Amino acid sequence: MASPLVGCAAVNSLLFWAYSYGKSIQTGSVETTPTLGQIAIAGAGAGIVNSVLASPIELLKVRLQVQNATAAAGNTLFRGPLHLAQHMTRQFGVRSIMWGFWATVAREVPAYAAFYTGFEFTKRRLANVLADGDSSKLGAVPLMCSGSVGGVCYWTACYPLDVIKSRVQNGTVPPRGAGYIARAANDIMKEQGVKGFFRGYTPSVVRSIPAAGVTFATYELVMRALNDTK
Known part of the structure; x- marks a missing residue:
């Protein structure tokens, strides 16, 4: 638990900053709706x-989660x-701390494309129904519903790649x-078939x-509060 707990704030800060920056590059302004x-x-x-x-x-x-089985x-x-x-x-050397980096990239690209798209699509639809098209007026519950859709989209888009990543990172030597x-992926297919790529999908979703x-919901409400203080 310590590894994701300590890294959670840093990972989400980097993720949302990169996402906001990516939007502003494409639209030319943070105020333009992408x-x-x-x-x-x-x-x-x-x-990425x-x-x-x-x-x-x-x-x-992932290595700590399975260590009792391998002990x-x-x-x-x-x-x-x-x-x-x-x-x-x-x-294995200092570089081993990035063991499975490209497998992580392969997972994160479709995962977060679906994550943010699912959230924004649902938020905009709910805004049309509940707030005359103004998503800034949505409350915590509609934002949480939108975020939940984004979470489901995340795992649906990347789950087989997540299984592959975990397999790589639990290997006996760096890839x-x-x-x-x-x-x-070939090893998983040989051992477990197609079902092997979706084991654990339901609890993850x-x-x-x-x-x-x-x-x-937290991100959206905090950003509103910060913008109101400018």
Whole structure:
């Protein structure tokens, strides 16, 4: 729990900054409403930037989550993310902390394109129904509903890639070569078939409904409060 908990603020700060910056580059102004296509592009770009922090944080998380299962084979039980990070850098070098970086990028690009597009699409539709088309008048509940849709879109767009990423990051040695993502996908297919790419999809989606709902509602309401103080 410590790895995602400590990294959560940094990851979300970087993610939303990159997303806002991506929108402003395309529209030329933060006050111009972007199209859904521009939203998707900004989200994809934010996913790439976000991978710089998300990759090492998730590497430590997924390896700690399975360590009790692998301890029977004589592997070390780690006290937390710092202990694991120290062990990995001693064994594989400093670069090992970015183990699975490109697999993370491959997941984050479609994930955040869908995440932000799903949120904006739902928010705009709800604004048309509840607030005469003005999304700035939406309250916390409609914003949470919009965020929840974004969360479902996130996992639906990327779940097989997330399974591949976790497989790569739980490997016994750091991946090598440009084709390691394809090799991991091939291994999953051989061992488990197509169903292997969707194991755990339902709990991930269920978790995302409150998590993404709260994330987006908090972001929108905090940004409004900050803008009101200018």
